Amino acid sequence: MKKKIVIIGTGFSALSFIKKINKKIFDVTVVSPRNHFLFTPLLPSTTVGTIEFRSIIEPVRNISGITFHQSYCTGIDATNSKIECEDSDTGKKYALDFDILVIAVGEVTNTYGIKGVNENALFLKELSDARKIRTKVVDCFENASLPGISYQERKDFLRFAVCGGGPTGVEFAAELHDFIEEDVKRKYRDLAAYVEIILIEAGNSILASFDRKLSEYTTKIFKRQNIVIKTNSPVKEVDEKLIYLDNGTSFNYGLLVWAAGNASTNLVRNVGFNLDRRGKILTDPYFRVRSGDKVNENVFAIGDCAAIEGYEIPATAQAAQKTGVFLAGYLNRNFYSERPFNFKNLGMLAYIGKRKALADLPQYKGTGFGAFLFWRSAYLTRLVSFKNKVLVIFDWIKTFVSGRDVSNF
Numbered sequence: 211m212k213k214k215i216v217i218i219g220t221g222f223s224a225l226s227f228i229k230k231i232n233k234k235i236f237d238v239t240v241v242s243p244r245n246h247f248l249f250t251p252l253l254p255s256t257t258v259g260t261i262e263f264r265s266i267i268e269p270v271r272n273i274s275g276i277t278f279h280q281s282y283c284t285g286i287d288a289t290n291s292k293i294e295c296e297d298s299d300t301g302k303k304y305a306l307d308f309d310i311l312v313i314a315v316g317e318v319t320n321t322y323g324i325k326g327v328n329e330n331a332l333f334l335k336e337l338s339d340a341r342k343i344r345t346k347v348v349d350c351f352e353n354a355s356l357p358g359i360s361y362q363e364r365k366d367f368l369r370f371a372v373c374g375g376g377p378t379g380v381e382f383a384a385e386l387h388d389f390i391e392e393d394v395k396r397k398y399r400d401l402a403a404y405v406e407i408i409l410i411e412a413g414n415s416i417l418a419s420f421d422r423k424l425s426e427y428t429t430k431i432f433k434r435q436n437i438v439i440k441t442n443s444p445v446k447e448v449d450e451k452l453i454y455l456d457n458g459t460s461f462n463y464g465l466l467v468w469a470a471g472n473a474s475t476n477l478v479r480n481v482g483f484n485l486d487r488r489g490k491i492l493t494d495p496y497f498r499v500r501s502g503d504k505v506n507e508n509v510f511a512i513g514d515c516a517a518i519e520g521y522e523i524p525a526t527a528q529a530a531q532k533t534g535v536f537l538a539g540y541l542n543r544n545f546y547s548e549r550p551f552n553f554k555n556l557g558m559l560a561y562i563g564k565r566k567a568l569a570d571l572p573q574y575k576g577t578g579f580g581a582f583l584f585w586r587s588a589y590l591t592r593l594v595s596f597k598n599k600v601l602v603i604f605d606w607i608k609t610f611v612s613g614r615d616v617s618n619f
């Protein structure tokens with residue numbers, strides 16, 4: 211009889227695992243509230259309509275040979291080899307037995323418990339977040355164009371704040387700037403002069419994980435584009451209208467996007483396995499999960515939610531994918547691998563607006579238009595399906611030729 215594998219999640223690590231695992235030997239069940247895979251590197255482009263939402267997702271049910279349940283996993287009982295699940299739509303609860311469990315639940319956005327962030331900021335993690343941002347951006351422009359609005363109110367509606375100077379915050383600020391330059395100036399002609407983009411960062415530089423020269427280059431380009439960068443500026447509190455910084459200053463905002471880092475999910479925090487100081491599940495180099503001194507032979511954790519004890523892996527799509535491929539190979543070979551997991555970083559890319567990008571690769575540090583072409587072609591080749599590739603190319607051409615769609619629905 212086939213062994214039952216249950217995999218929790220439909221992100222980068224889960225998808226690469228599901229594709230590689232041998233379905234002739236294993237019976238594969240996938241549990242996730244998301245019935246599609248999301249290509250997050252292009253998510254910032256959907257927030258202003260450079261790319262359409264459906265172009266960067268792929269339904270999990272397109273993968274043959276698996277069973278899928280659209281539910282949250284709410285608890286794990288490793289001793290009795292069971293997980294508890296709950297359908298977020300109907301509230302239906304049920305349990306699933308497993309022979310092998312793979313936890314691939316990723317992380318959530320970290321609010322650091324700062325007052326008002328959950329209630330007032332928008333996150334950029336899921337497609338539903340990008341849709342909310344896109345609606346809000348357009349609303350800000352429509353509100354600011356109503357008659358009887360004072361100069362100050364108009365300025366406040368059009369002050370876009372982005373918290374987090376990592377790649378996600380930078381790419382969102384860049385996309386927003388492109389939207390203003392290429393579309394707002396044509397479609398909301400009188401409003402472009404009121405727009406302000408403010409990038410808030412608690413540390414002393416943006417893109418701290420990139421090479422210092424590339425981070426400095428981005429700062430220079432952003433300054434030239436009038437994107438205000440506030441470094442060394444931790445946020446203390448947020449309310450409906452104002453952002454309060456630690457240094458005692460505050461300012462009004464029309465939209466606040468919060469992209470200030472990651473934290474572990476509730477499931478991971480409460481699961482009872484050993485966690486590291488960042489709250490990731492500790493594993494051995496074969497992704498077996500530890501509880502106390504014991505290594506669980508049939509429970510594995512991969513992707514951003516996991517950390518190999520004593521071995522650093524970055525929280526990137528590239529690394530998550532490799533963990534999934536490694537684990538599938540290990541299980542396909544009857545729990546055998548010649549070598550423990552070893553990660554070779556191929557580098558990082560980021561879009562910084564106006565057809566410029568950064569390429570931070572081991573052998574090459576590139577900026578500008580050349581890096582932009584590389585960024586586009588690299589992500590195009592990594593998109594999951596042929597359909598995604600065609601749709602994204604079509605969206606890029608459409609945006610170039612006729613601009614972004616500002617309809618709200």
Ligand SMILES: Cc1cc2nc3c(=O)[nH]c(=O)nc-3n(C[C@H](O)[C@H](O)[C@H](O)COP(=O)(O)OP(=O)(O)OC[C@H]3O[C@@H](n4cnc5c(N)ncnc54)[C@H](O)[C@@H]3O)c2cc1C
Nearest residue numbers: 219220221222223250251283315316513514525526527530
């Ligand atoms: C906007 C954005 C841009 C990014 N850009 C890049 C980039 O350019 N390059 C790069 O390398 N990386 C990028 N990343 C990071 C990259 O997306 C992550 O490192 C990667 O997605 C991690 O993969 P994962 O499989 O661990 O988790 P994820 O891909 O986050 O998947 C987690 C899955 O678990 C599911 N899940 C969560 N909780 C539960 C539960 N309780 N029960 C069941 N299922 C659950 C989720 O629905 C999801 O399907 C970006 C991230 C974001 C948000």
